[in-house]
Amino acid sequence: MTSLRVSIAATVASVLLVLVVIELIRKRRLKEQYALLWLGTGIVLIALSAWRDGLNTIARWLGIGYPPAILFAAATLFVIVVLLHYSTVLSRLSDRNTELAQHVALLEAQVRALRDASHENAP
């Protein structure tokens, strides 16, 4: 069985997470796609923490002797998904960063060439 204190502590922590996420959305410091991801994480964690019978039932299905371990498992899974997502975002950003630097350098060289050409043609 999940003790009442574990459930209360886990619920408080997940509610805090959701509140922080909502505050970040309000201040526009979180892009929609990430906001949804984190809101989803928080809501699932709240549900698992507060709904004690549910946690116990899932634990019995999965053959887990200590139901609160499911909270850890769910949280860890989300963290892994989020980190993997970040890796893809970082890869894309770094590719674009390279492309942007190359583009700027090429344009700058072109500007210099045009300026030199116009100086030569000037009376």
Add this chain to the structure above:
Amino acid sequence: MSGRIVAVVPAFNEERSIGAVIREIRAFDPAMVVVVVDDHSSDGTAEAAEAEGAVVIRLPYNLGIGGAVQTGFKYAVREGFDTAVRLDGDGQHVAAELRRLLEPIARGEADIVTGSRFVGPAGSYRPPLARRLGIHWFANLVSVLTWRRVTDTTSGFQALNRRAIALFAVDYPTDYPEVEGTLLVLRSGLRLREVQVEMREREHGVSSITLVRSVYYVLKVTLALVVASLRSYKADREAVEAAGA
């Protein structure tokens, strides 16, 4: 095929050798457009190259050799060059050897020609044992991964036709581009040819691959090759086809 050839020279802190490299290219072919890609050097590389009349492309921050070389190929695409050669800014590539690289391109027998130090009978280039082992390891690994015999995947001395330029302009490996680039070329359906060339010992500076780092380098590039061989090359083959014959 037009006669316009661009020479792409990546350079990072090569102010002492870049001028000689440009003069050597001009001595081989005065009509060649020399493009020096300055990878955000802290010395006077860009000024030295400009003083020799080269087109200088200054990167706003250091991208590493792969990003710098690719900038040169993007320039080649923008300016419509049909042929490009690539030499290092440190002077280890002998411009007179470009003749051997350009011949198969001019005859339409290959899309990309690499100057290899090992393809024929042993030349004057004898790298230290550790270096040689590394070069052979990569050559064998790429040979196995692509089912094609290659002898030197670490050489950055190359000539390219339109199709190869188009490929490298859209996709070029970042950190140690020569090894991965060989895999990229073969997987993208380009015809690779290796020709025997002589190379010089470095005149100034130190190789980016020091002995201390070589073990780390070998491991890292090996992993990169394994990952690269898992990639899809559909977009690359399409880029090559879009460039025409």
